[in-house]
Amino acid sequence: xKIAILPGDGIGPEITxxxxxxxxxxxxxxxxxxxxxxxxxxxxxxxxxxxxxxxLAKEADAVLFGAVGDFKYDNLERALRPxxxxxxxxxxxxxxxxxxxxxLYPELAGASTLKPEVVSxxxxxxxxxxxxxxxxxxxxxxxxxxxxxxxxxREGFDTMRYAEGEIRRIAHVAFQAARKRGxxxxxxxxxxxxxxxxxxxxxxxxxxxxxxxIELDHMYVDNAAMQLVRAPKKFDVVVTGNMFGDILSDAxxxxxxxxxxxxxxxxxxxxKGLYEPSHGSAPDIAGQGVANPLxxxxxxxxxxxxxxxxxxxxxxxxNAVKSVLAQGLRTPDIYEQGTTRVGTSQMGDxxxxxxx
Amino acid sequence: xKIAILPGDGIGPEITxxxxxxxxxxxxxxxxxxxxxxxxxxxxxxxxxxxxxxxLAKEADAVLFGAVGDFKYDNLERALRPxxxxxxxxxxxxxxxxxxxxxLYPELAGASTLKPEVVSxxxxxxxxxxxxxxxxxxxxxxxxxxxxxxxxxREGFDTMRYAEGEIRRIAHVAFQAARKRGxxxxxxxxxxxxxxxxxxxxxxxxxxxxxxxIELDHMYVDNAAMQLVRAPKKFDVVVTGNMFGDILSDAxxxxxxxxxxxxxxxxxxxxKGLYEPSHGSAPDIAGQGVANPLxxxxxxxxxxxxxxxxxxxxxxxxNAVKSVLAQGLRTPDIYEQGTTRVGTSQMGDxxxxxxx
Ligand SMILES: CC(C)[C@H](C(=O)O)[C@@H](O)C(=O)O
Ligand SMILES: CC(C)[C@H](C(=O)O)[C@@H](O)C(=O)O
Numbered sequence: 001x002k003i004a005i006l007p008g009d010g011i012g013p014e015i016t017x018x019x020x021x022x023x024x025x026x027x028x029x030x031x032x033x034x035x036x037x038x039x040x041x042x043x044x045x046x047x048x049x050x051x052x053x054x055x056l057a058k059e060a061d062a063v064l065f066g067a068v069g070d071f072k073y074d075n076l077e078r079a080l081r082p083x084x085x086x087x088x089x090x091x092x093x094x095x096x097x098x099x100x101x102x103x104l105y106p107e108l109a110g111a112s113t114l115k116p117e118v119v120s121x122x123x124x125x126x127x128x129x130x131x132x133x134x135x136x137x138x139x140x141x142x143x144x145x146x147x148x149x150x151x152x153x154r155e156g157f158d159t160m161r162y163a164e165g166e167i168r169r170i171a172h173v174a175f176q177a178a179r180k181r182g183x184x185x186x187x188x189x190x191x192x193x194x195x196x197x198x199x200x201x202x203x204x205x206x207x208x209x210x211x212x213x214i215e216l217d218h219m220y221v222d223n224a225a226m227q228l229v230r231a232p233k234k235f236d237v238v239v240t241g242n243m244f245g246d247i248l249s250d251a252x253x254x255x256x257x258x259x260x261x262x263x264x265x266x267x268x269x270x271x272k273g274l275y276e277p278s279h280g281s282a283p284d285i286a287g288q289g290v291a292n293p294l295x296x297x298x299x300x301x302x303x304x305x306x307x308x309x310x311x312x313x314x315x316x317x318x319n320a321v322k323s324v325l326a327q328g329l330r331t332p333d334i335y336e337q338g339t340t341r342v343g344t345s346q347m348g349d350x351x352x353x354x355x356x
Numbered sequence: 357x358k359i360a361i362l363p364g365d366g367i368g369p370e371i372t373x374x375x376x377x378x379x380x381x382x383x384x385x386x387x388x389x390x391x392x393x394x395x396x397x398x399x400x401x402x403x404x405x406x407x408x409x410x411x412l413a414k415e416a417d418a419v420l421f422g423a424v425g426d427f428k429y430d431n432l433e434r435a436l437r438p439x440x441x442x443x444x445x446x447x448x449x450x451x452x453x454x455x456x457x458x459x460l461y462p463e464l465a466g467a468s469t470l471k472p473e474v475v476s477x478x479x480x481x482x483x484x485x486x487x488x489x490x491x492x493x494x495x496x497x498x499x500x501x502x503x504x505x506x507x508x509x510r511e512g513f514d515t516m517r518y519a520e521g522e523i524r525r526i527a528h529v530a531f532q533a534a535r536k537r538g539x540x541x542x543x544x545x546x547x548x549x550x551x552x553x554x555x556x557x558x559x560x561x562x563x564x565x566x567x568x569x570i571e572l573d574h575m576y577v578d579n580a581a582m583q584l585v586r587a588p589k590k591f592d593v594v595v596t597g598n599m600f601g602d603i604l605s606d607a608x609x610x611x612x613x614x615x616x617x618x619x620x621x622x623x624x625x626x627x628k629g630l631y632e633p634s635h636g637s638a639p640d641i642a643g644q645g646v647a648n649p650l651x652x653x654x655x656x657x658x659x660x661x662x663x664x665x666x667x668x669x670x671x672x673x674x675n676a677v678k679s680v681l682a683q684g685l686r687t688p689d690i691y692e693q694g695t696t697r698v699g700t701s702q703m704g705d706x707x708x709x710x711x712x
């Protein structure tokens with residue numbers, strides 16, 4: 001089993017190091033290889049996704065990814081900016097299924113900006129399609145406006161699109177995930193306006209016939225954004241397209257107030273995957289040893305479960321994380337009075353101790 | 357001055373009646389004419405936007421709109437469904453600028469699902485472009501997938517597009533609105549992924565040169581969804597496209613917990629406009645006399661201010677609404693212990709009394 005480690009930028013290297021430390025402590029030898037990605041890839045090799053990094057990611061059984069992006073790369077042309085690495089990896093590796101749990105740990109209920117009764121015990125799973133939609137659809141660009149009142153002016157344009165097979169496979173991922181949870185799927189679309197999402201809804205209804213044990217409902221994306229604020233605990237599994245999923249999964253994560261705790265998995269058709277924390281590279285606190293490594297450690301647990309067929313090891317890590325929270329250890333982002341403030345590497349060490 | 361009254365479906369007729377009552381009490385005679393729209397338009401004339409309704413809306417100086425939609429029309433083909441009326445009116449009347457304030461009245465702070473310190477005093481304005489973007493872009497439809505791994509399958513597709521002039525005019529609306537408020541504009545885009553919104557950002561920056569007194573910043577839509585949950589009071593004016601605006605304006609409205617209080621205006625290039633509550637037609641409570649009419653009454657105030665050049669009358673209505681809240685009158689949607697529960701028409705009467 002070979003794991004590609006892509007630490008990236010900002011706090012990426014610090015938090016990835018803690019996850020590697022935890023993997024090493026499991027008592028099993030994983031082969032790992034590290035490569036530059038994002039701004040670090042550009043700085044060292046002139047491209048955010050250098051060829052050998054992509055080759056390593058393809059060859060490995062799983063990818064553990066830190067985070068990319070830093071102020072210093074903000075003025076590069078778009079094709080060279082750090083986030084192109086993540087888009088490139090998704091597309092090249094066929095990582096079409098993004099699983100983003102939004103879980104509020106009972107000890108951290110106070111961190112949310114929402115009232116405790118609205119969010120305590122929150123446990124929802126956002127299933128975001130990750131390689132289709134307006135992210136990759138063509139044609140796109142800036143052209144002369146071909147018609148209408150603005151004819152002849154410049155216009156920016158993009159193409160939203162979903163093929164039937166793309167919708168089917170993400171639907172299966174959502175229904176199967178729901179089977180292991182609350183058995184309810186909410187498909188979020190904009191069928192009242194978009195052809196793409198009327199089609200999405202039709203296909204969802206069709207695939208649902210194979211899952212009579214799962215309840216399916218449909219919600220417009222604007223309403224979903226409202227219901228996430230109003231009564232988030234009513235959701236179980238939410239499945240949606242790439243663009244809506246980008247927005248809703250971040251909103252759902254922020255409901256918990258502790259985005260430093262939330263892992264994510266991006267899977268291909270064979271359960272190979274890329275695992276990364278839901279938060280970003282936080283260049284403002286990079287190198288200070290204060291970043292929360294738990295989202296990355298929990299991403300490593302997802303990796304063990306989904307790509308490396310080691311569910312027990314995943315459970316061990318998840319229980320160890322619960323235990324350090326119960327011990328009252330907190331990085332600054334989740335610190336509250338009465339708890340013990342620790343740094344990035346102390347937190348990693350505590351998880352390692354709790355594994356024992 | 358002629359006002360078209362389009363009550364629509366569900367609670368639409370009840371709440372619109374209260375707004376008309378308040379307008380009548382201002383001591384000035386407005387010419388009004390009422391017509392069917394939405395499901396009511398379909399039921400009476402076979403189309404959600406009957407020709408004479410559209411003609412009336414075009415001819416009037418302003419349109420006061422209730423709400424559309426009802427379960428009984430859910431299975432109609434899309435072109436005949438109630439919400440097509442609102443899309444048709446926006447497009448036919450050129451109502452490109454949607455102004456949606458999200459204001460949390462101090463008396464109603466408890467209604468929010470967010471902690472009081474996060475939302476009390478909230479006062480943000482979402483400026484949503486309303487006639488462009490993926491809502492109306494062509495081509496769109498369901499076709500045979502022309503290329504890629506799903507070639508030959510059916511696919512749904514839509515076109516996102518913004519011409520320079522469309523972005524310019526909504527930018528001016530946002531900057532001018534900011535001038536009367538906190539002098540800050542946040543432009544929400546997805547410039548890191550979409551050509552349309554890289555172009556949007558470029559044009560925003562260009563128009564901003566004419567407004568050196570206004571601060572402009574740019575935020576990705578996923579981050580904006582997070583910041584609305586994390587620290588909504590940091591925003592002043594938010595300007596964005598039609599699709600992102602649909603999602604973010606509903607999320608922002610729900611932050612207040614009292615969407616029954618929030619008006620909206622949709623304006624053309626000459627400040628002619630359509631005014632409607634931000635909430636929907638709530639068919640489940642229609643006809644019971646319990647709907648909150650304040651959003652519609654406040655929409656009438658916006659109409660007086662923006663389209664009918666009667667800012668003082670608008671102030672009078674807004675103050676009257678504040679006064680009924682201070683008196684402790686509440687419809688069921690905003691009722692809390694210790695306040696006085698009233699129905700739709702009692703609430704309208706109370707506003708009329710408070711005008712005096
Ligand atoms: C960095 C960006 C391209 C990316 C996206 O939009 O998918 C990010 O927001 C995410 O959600 O992983
Ligand atoms: C009914 C629907 C077409 C409409 C929209 O998407 O614009 C609604 O959600 C709104 O925001 O007014």
